[in-house]
Amino acid sequence: MNEVDVLVIGAGPAGMAAAMRAQESGARVAMVDDNWSAGGQIWRGVQNSHTRTPAGIRMFWGTQVVARGTAERTLLLEDSEKAFELAFDKLILATGAREIYLPFPGWTLPGVMGAGGLQALVKSGLGIQGKTVVIAGSGPLLLAVAAYLRKAGARVKLIAEQATTKAVSSFAFHMVRYPMKVTQATALKLSLHGVPYLRGCWVEAAEGEGRVQRVRLRQGRKSWTEDCDYAGIGYGLYPNTELAALLGCRLRTNAIEVNEWQRTSVDGVFAAGECTGIGGVDLSLIEGEIAGYAACGDTARASRLFGARSRAKRFAGALDRTFRLREELRTLPRPGTIICRCEDVQYEKLQQMSSFRAAKLHTRCGMGPCQARICGVATEFLFGWRTDSVRPPILPVRAGSLITRKEFQQESSITR
């Protein structure tokens, strides 16, 4: 069995920062990510000082954590060929966040996707040159995605932000206190010159024959359609807490609860970045560093970063208040709108249900391969439901990977 001092799950900004700091402190470090390169959501495919993996850190690319291992302080991992266990002394969870998709009529049409999702597709080769794109949803990610797509040759028609003008300008006002953010914002503004940024505006429906051809927008009393080839619509981010929940870490609202050392409620398990609450890349980096140091017992260096973390957190708080989702978004689904995409469950079926588990058992909502990662967030927003317990495997896994050799031998003696 492999044995490391510090095992980091997730190679986004928080995970990379944590791994580097832990290694600096002299620990034997390994990292696991289900992708094939570092960077996470934001820096995938980007070369910078945060995505170059330092020599000496063992990388397990294309590898996912599926369950606990057979012994204490082990995890069961699976890659495209095999399943194996990895033993660790300290664990750092940097599992990030996923985009929030809210259902509306037509959201399942080809060509409609998340804002971050569209960016990821373009990064992995989708031709966007000359295509007309509408970006909508909520949060600063929309601006970054629009700027990226424009640079890639897309005609970005408009950005529809559901938050009000008042909320967004007070957020801009807050940013004045963060010089870095202002520079970033100014750069974004320049690269988005001429693209309307509509506040208090959202997509009510997507329409088209076989794929999206137009979206219907609403802003106050006004409602109109815009033609487009793609619609990238994301309503912010939702922390990935499945692994933490599986390990028994306490959650606070929807994020992993951590103390000042980024330690979770479970001994030896730390967490950093968006999985502990949505706060942006700067906060993720700092939290990652603190977790990396703290996991190695280097409290002196960890505590030196506390001030920077509190400043970054204030920005995160402003983010949260500004981009709170509006009530109207709850009223978008029609009776026939699909809410669970894995199992094609329509809104009207769910309206008759009293809880997530009732819906799951009686409509198959959340029973598909994504195990409610998408519809669980949507039904939490639409109906206030909580999804049920996290069970191993936390991700689809080959049946054979759940078999451990030792038991395979015992097995014959049991049944024969």
Place this chain on the structure above:
Amino acid sequence: MVGAGIVGAACAKELAEAGLRVAICEQNGYAGGGATAAGMGHLAVMDDSDAQFALTSYSQSLWRELAQELPAEAEYLACGALWVAADEEELREVERKFRFYQNRNVPAEILDSKQLAEAEPNLRAGLAGGLLLTADSVCYPPCAAGYLTKRAAATGGNIFFGKKVTEVSESGVRLEDNTFLTAGLTVIATGAAAVRLAPEIDVHPRKGHLAITDRYPGFVRHQLIELGYLKNAHSTTADSVAFNVQPRVTGQILIGSSRQFGVEDAVAEGPMLSNMLARAIEYMPAIADLSTIRVWTGFRAATPDNLPLIGARPGYRRIYLATGHEGLGISTSLATASLLADEILGRDSAIPRSPYEPSRSVAVHA
């Protein structure tokens, strides 16, 4: 009626349709959330005892009628069941079973090694043969229970969801919030939890694990069970696993199953799961590469003689039991409802009721 699992739901429907004024108290906010949400839903005819045969085959005929009206989400699938013989010894058992079923007019066919391979191409090569029971089928139990509950309501029944019963007496039930509901008679149909309301009965939880895969239409065509199943399943001491896989209407494959005594924790256990999947892969090697999306556990209500408790609770005049269905409660729910209604209404039954009378189990206990 206490409990809206498949058994309580079936009994409520039967009694409501017979003209009784029925109310169901179910602790969950929906039907079918107990063992019924965990069970494989194989509607089987079994030969392990004459009483088990009588109950399962009678129930199967009732299921076949009900299937005409079941909604699509109950996922009724008349796929037949195939008992798989690994070696010559088990093939002799196939012949014995065949005669048993043939003598009782249950459609059965013996498959040789080659026919077995044609019927189920994903089974490993070299298995000895099998017994095909063409009349067996599968369903999705929670929605079947939901449907039966709705039928009870449509016939004037009251369904009280979110109402947990804490005490049952001759005059009715007490709820968790201390309200008392008066009833002419009460049926305890709370599955493995029945001992909480009737502590004297000899019913013990027997834990089982299941796993379900992503969609692979056609990968498995029949409900498949290894012949060693009963040998393993009826041991009352050792933990066991058996090859038991099922095709779903969705194209998914449901993989079972395990049996454990003395475990009350619902948590899915790695070693048990590992054993169970290893067993499945032994019979169907290609299962190893199928994507598994969910694993869960459930509790069967086991009795010492493997037969359910259906009828008057010993020592009481107005309390009835409908529990102890172990691994066959989906199959036998409809027959259970029919026999219970017969007893309550003083009707004759299609099959003798005495093997399932709760008094016999208490005698075993004493």
